[in-house]
Amino acid sequence: MAAPVLELRSVTCTRGEAVILDEVSLRLEEGEAAFFMGAAGSGKSALLKAASGLDVASAGEILFRGRELSRMTRREEAEFRRKTGFVFQDAALWANQSLYDNLALPVRIHEPGLGAAAIDAAVRRAAELVGYDEELRARPAELSLGERRLIGLARALVLDPELLYMDEPAANLDEESAERVHEIQAALKDRGRSLFVASSSSAAVSRFADRVGVLRGGRLLAYGSFDEAAAWTDPALRGITGRLKARKAPPRPEWASSLAGAWADALAEDKSAVDEPEWKLRDGASGDGDIDSDADAGPSEGGGEEDGRG
Amino acid sequence: MLERLGRATIRRAEEASYAFGFFAQVMRESILFFRRRQVGFKVLVMQILFTGVEALRISAVLAVAIGAAINLIGSSLLAEFGQSKLMYSLLIIVITRELGPLLTAFIVIARSGTAIATELGGMVVAHEIEAYVAVGVNPISYLAAPRLLGVVASMLTLDVYFNLFGLAGSFAVVQLIKPIAFDEYFRNLLEVLGAGDLLMGLLKSLVFGVIIAVASLYRGFAVERASTEVPVAGIRAVGSSFMLCIVADVLLTAMQYLG
Numbered sequence: 375m376a377a378p379v380l381e382l383r384s385v386t387c388t389r390g391e392a393v394i395l396d397e398v399s400l401r402l403e404e405g406e407a408a409f410f411m412g413a414a415g416s417g418k419s420a421l422l423k424a425a426s427g428l429d430v431a432s433a434g435e436i437l438f439r440g441r442e443l444s445r446m447t448r449r450e451e452a453e454f455r456r457k458t459g460f461v462f463q464d465a466a467l468w469a470n471q472s473l474y475d476n477l478a479l480p481v482r483i484h485e486p487g488l489g490a491a492a493i494d495a496a497v498r499r500a501a502e503l504v505g506y507d508e509e510l511r512a513r514p515a516e517l518s519l520g521e522r523r524l525i526g527l528a529r530a531l532v533l534d535p536e537l538l539y540m541d542e543p544a545a546n547l548d549e550e551s552a553e554r555v556h557e558i559q560a561a562l563k564d565r566g567r568s569l570f571v572a573s574s575s576s577a578a579v580s581r582f583a584d585r586v587g588v589l590r591g592g593r594l595l596a597y598g599s600f601d602e603a604a605a606w607t608d609p610a611l612r613g614i615t616g617r618l619k620a621r622k623a624p625p626r627p628e629w630a631s632s633l634a635g636a637w638a639d640a641l642a643e644d645k646s647a648v649d650e651p652e653w654k655l656r657d658g659a660s661g662d663g664d665i666d667s668d669a670d671a672g673p674s675e676g677g678g679e680e681d682g683r684g
Numbered sequence: 685m686l687e688r689l690g691r692a693t694i695r696r697a698e699e700a701s702y703a704f705g706f707f708a709q710v711m712r713e714s715i716l717f718f719r720r721r722q723v724g725f726k727v728l729v730m731q732i733l734f735t736g737v738e739a740l741r742i743s744a745v746l747a748v749a750i751g752a753a754i755n756l757i758g759s760s761l762l763a764e765f766g767q768s769k770l771m772y773s774l775l776i777i778v779i780t781r782e783l784g785p786l787l788t789a790f791i792v793i794a795r796s797g798t799a800i801a802t803e804l805g806g807m808v809v810a811h812e813i814e815a816y817v818a819v820g821v822n823p824i825s826y827l828a829a830p831r832l833l834g835v836v837a838s839m840l841t842l843d844v845y846f847n848l849f850g851l852a853g854s855f856a857v858v859q860l861i862k863p864i865a866f867d868e869y870f871r872n873l874l875e876v877l878g879a880g881d882l883l884m885g886l887l888k889s890l891v892f893g894v895i896i897a898v899a900s901l902y903r904g905f906a907v908e909r910a911s912t913e914v915p916v917a918g919i920r921a922v923g924s925s926f927m928l929c930i931v932a933d934v935l936l937t938a939m940q941y942l943g
Contacts (some may be wrong), residue, residue: 428814455820464816466811480819529819 379537379568380403381424385434387424387592390479394420396592397434402537402585407569408597409579411614412589418572419463419541421589425570426460426539432452438537456484456684463572467514473525474510477501477532484533490633502526503673505554521549527555539639540571544578548670555582566570576617706905707898713822713829724830729832735796735842745790747779747846750787751853756780759861772876780848780881781940785888786933788842789896792835793925798898800831801921804904813905823882823905832897839893843885884940890928891936899924 378403387395395417401409410418423429424536425436427443436443438454459523467476477497481488490495501510501586504524514522523546530538543559559582562569573579579586579600586603588595588611594602596611605617715722758771804827807813816823855869903921907913 394769423814426818452820455818458818460815462811462815464811466815468812468815469807469810479821483820529815582751 377437379406379439380570381435381437381440382425383435383481385424385431385436387420387429387434392631393433394592395424396590398594399434400546400571400585400587400594400597402568402622405563405566405568406584407563407571407582408585408587409569409573409574409583410587410589410674411576411579415588417592418461418589420541420592421587422460422541422570423593424574426458427454428460432527449566452484452544456533457536458531459535459538461523461538461543462531462542463545465514465526466528467518467522472511472513473517474506477510477529478515480529494530500532501525503531503558504528504602505551520551523547524551524554525559531558532638535567537568537570540569540573542572542574544573544575576614586614586618688887694919703902705879706902709824710729710828710898710901712831714832717825717833720825722770724826727827728830728834731744731796732838734799734906735792735835736838736931739791739838739842741794742795742840743788743842743848746787746791747784747849748853748856750783750853751775751779751850752824752857754850755854755857758930759858769872772872774878775851775854775873776881779854780847780877781888782933782937783848784846785839785843785885785892788839788846788889789892789929790857790926792839792842792893793896793922793929796835796838796894797921797925798918800835800897801904802914802918804901805907805917806911808905809908809909809911809914828901828905831901832894836890836893839889839896840886843889847885880940884936888936891932895928895932896925899928 376402378401382398382400384397384399385395386393386397398421400408410421412418420429424431425553432493433660439456441454443451443454464569468479471479474497477500478493481493481496485493495513497510501507504527506521506524506528508521514525517525518541527540527543530540538561556578558577559569559571563582571578571582571584583600585597586600587605588603589596590610596606596608598606602620604616606612606614640664693870730853754775755771758774761766762768762774805814807827812821814828817825851870851873855866858864858869900921903917903924907917
């Protein structure tokens with residue numbers, strides 16, 4: 375049996391005296407998308423950084439395709455970085471380099487034999503993928519935060535990674551950009567890529583998650599398949615499962631497509647998510663069956679509505 | 685109290701161990717810099733431009749002023765003892781061996797030490813260092829090694845310039861007080877200038893360059909999360925560099941005179 379693309383074994387991270395990740399264990403199989411939810415400060419970003427080797431774990435093991443990160447040789451680590459991408463919450467573009475160089479550097483590092491034309495093609499393809507068609511000679515400071523984050527996503531995609539770590543990839547983006555991020559996530563899944571995502575958007579989780587994890591105070595309270603997550607009954611998880619179930623409600627009738635109807639529907643949906651008994655919602659959810667069908671989270675309201683709520 | 689003392693000692697030991705490890709890694713990557721695939725070459729060129737070329741003017745002005753001052757003071761003081769010939773020895777000792785490397789180091793600390801520490805600190809806060817790691821770039825080989833090499837190369841070059849301008853400044857003053865032919869002035873200087881003086885000046889510049897670069901890099905990378913840490917990193921880089929350069933200067937001078 376092939377090793378999982380990513381595995382964490384009792385990973386603990388500390389900062390000073392504080393424990394920011396507490397014995398987290400999980401597996402991510404090839405082609406799966408794992409989404410991690412939790413309140414601000416619950417450890418989502420810390421988990422991503424530990425799992426990607428950006429933060430050093432004080433205990434435990436992190437394995438990429440069976441190889442432990444801390445024991446990788448320089449060449450193995452370069453290969454790991456070549457096959458993975460990281461989308462930062464605040465873009466983390468290199469301020470003293472042009473957007474073009476921000477996108478080109480990973481290619482230059484990992485494909486030293488590529489000529490300028492091939493690098494240029496890779497850079498333009500990545501920018502096009504995220505829908506950025508402005509001048510790439512600009513510096514990051516000249517862009518809005520949303521644009522910077524799109525370029526940050528493009529940088530993570532420029533080498534077509536097998537595993538993509540994404541820290542709140544659609545948060546604080548306008549609806550069009552958020553939907554583009556979701557489209558990219560869908561395309562990555564279609565191509566069999568693995569996703570490891572910290573997200574506050576239950577819309578995105580409902581659309582793409584194969585596995586859902588819930589963090590609180592650095593502890594992974596629960597981690598399971600989407601269907602398992604929908605069935606969690608622990609009071610500590612109820613808020614999150616409630617939102618996931620709401621996303622799996624049956625498609626709205628056609629009349630709801632008008633703006634007023636959509637508002638009414640959204641309000642009714644919110645109300646039903648709060649009022650209906652848990653077992654009934656769960657039945658409704660399992661009847662829906664297809665989490666990727668995204669019947670209720672269309673392009674316009676998917677990210678925006680949930681982001682606003684989350 | 686004993687427990688607190690023990691903990692503080694352990695923390696200090698850990699910090700020292702980390703600092704030594706950092707130093708060793710920076711030195712290793714700097715030695716291997718020209719053997720690695722070089723995307724950091726541009727960083728090296730920019731560092732030399734900023735630390736070396738752009739500091740040339742202030743270094744030249746300072747050197748000319750120091751050379752002139754030494755000549756003015758020395759010529760009146762030494763003449764009282766009938767030892768005017770010692771002026772050339774004094775110039776070599778002060779400019780080439782002692783003040784040249786030290787003042788050059790101070791210029792580099794003030795300009796580049798703070799710049800390196802605050803720039804890197806800002807990059808840490810903005811997660812830019814993590815972004816380098818995430819795309820497979822080793823920040824030590826890409827950011828630290830070229831900066832160290834740039835600072836050392838600039839220190840050596842600036843020291844040579846300091847010597848030239850310092851001795852030239854002295855010559856200019858000589859022309860005002862007691863005009864002397866250019867070739868006679870430099871012949872007298874060369875008579876007292878030994879290889880040891882030149883080597884000691886260059887050795888000090890090399891050591892000071894390494895100290896300034898490593899201290900500034902260390903302070904910059906030591907920033908953790910808050911932007912308020914960035915100016916503190918700059919201040920600490922200056923403090924550490926000054927202190928370590930003076931200590932190193934005393935040790936090297938002692939080695940030369942006592943060894």
